[in-house]
Amino acid sequence: TQLLEQSPQFLSIQEGENLTVYCNSSSVFSSLQWYRQEPGEGPVLLVTVVTGGEVKKLKRLTFQFGDARKDSSLHITAAQPGDTGLYLCALRSGTYKYIFGTGTRLKVLA
Amino acid sequence: GAVVSQHPSWVICKSGTSVKIECRSLDFQATTMFWYRQFPKQSLMLMATSNEGSKATYEQGVEKDKFLINHASLTLSTLTVTSAHPEDSSFYICSARLPGGQPQHFGDGTRLSIL
Numbered sequence: 001t002q003l004l005e006q007s008p009q010f011l012s013i014q015e016g017e018n019l020t021v022y023c024n025s026s027s028v029f030s031s032l033q034w035y036r037q038e039p040g041e042g043p044v045l046l047v048t049v050v051t052g053g054e055v056k057k058l059k060r061l062t063f064q065f066g067d068a069r070k071d072s073s074l075h076i077t078a079a080q081p082g083d084t085g086l087y088l089c090a091l092r093s094g095t096y097k098y099i100f101g102t103g104t105r106l107k108v109l110a
Numbered sequence: 111g112a113v114v115s116q117h118p119s120w121v122i123c124k125s126g127t128s129v130k131i132e133c134r135s136l137d138f139q140a141t142t143m144f145w146y147r148q149f150p151k152q153s154l155m156l157m158a159t160s161n162e163g164s165k166a167t168y169e170q171g172v173e174k175d176k177f178l179i180n181h182a183s184l185t186l187s188t189l190t191v192t193s194a195h196p197e198d199s200s201f202y203i204c205s206a207r208l209p210g211g212q213p214q215h216f217g218d219g220t221r222l223s224i225l
Contacts, residue, residue, distance in 0.1 A: 097144060
């Protein structure tokens with residue numbers, strides 16, 4: 001069974017600070033998605049990365065896919081309270097279904 | 111954009127009750143839907159894949175007689191938690207896959223509390 005470990009598990013920072021969240025797999029994956037989930041809601045897709053070494057930017061968020069396609073990172077610059085939430089990575093297992101990582105719970109304090 | 115609607119958003123019921131949760135794709139047809147369970151402060155765990163017109167595929171460790179899934183149309187899948195007990199209390203989330211591949215779109219979840 002392919003596992004996705006995320007680190008750190010919890011992160012509490014001050015507004016304006018930078019942070020990086022990591023997602024590591026026990027094996028190579030073809031593509032990976034990052035989601036953010038707020039309490040009481042479903043996850044919302046942020047980005048999909050496909051190519052090894054790929055870097056994608058979404059405003060203050062930078063996503064990187066490892067060269068060997070076994071790991072990925074999410075870097076947030078100048079975090080804001082609105083960034084608070086549960087960040088999840090997910091990989092496609094088989095044709096259709098997705099397996100989610102263990103999650104990183106981020107709290108940004110004003 | 112694609113929208114997935116879940117109903118109800120919150121349900122509280124007594125132990126032994128069966129509870130049905132609906133997942134609808136509002137503006138697209140979904141041959142495949144997914145049901146997840148999420149315990150407090152934890153990640154999403156895939157329970158089963160719901161296939162329109164055929165039996166659902168359950169993940170290892172998920173009791174198919176306990177969690178009944180019906181996907182009778184291209185826009186509706188239902189999850190019934192039969193004879194629910196307090197340990198079944200959780201946040202249940204569905205997702206639907208757009209035709210032709212990614213991405214999957216999630217509903218807003220159903221919080222189930224069994225007393």
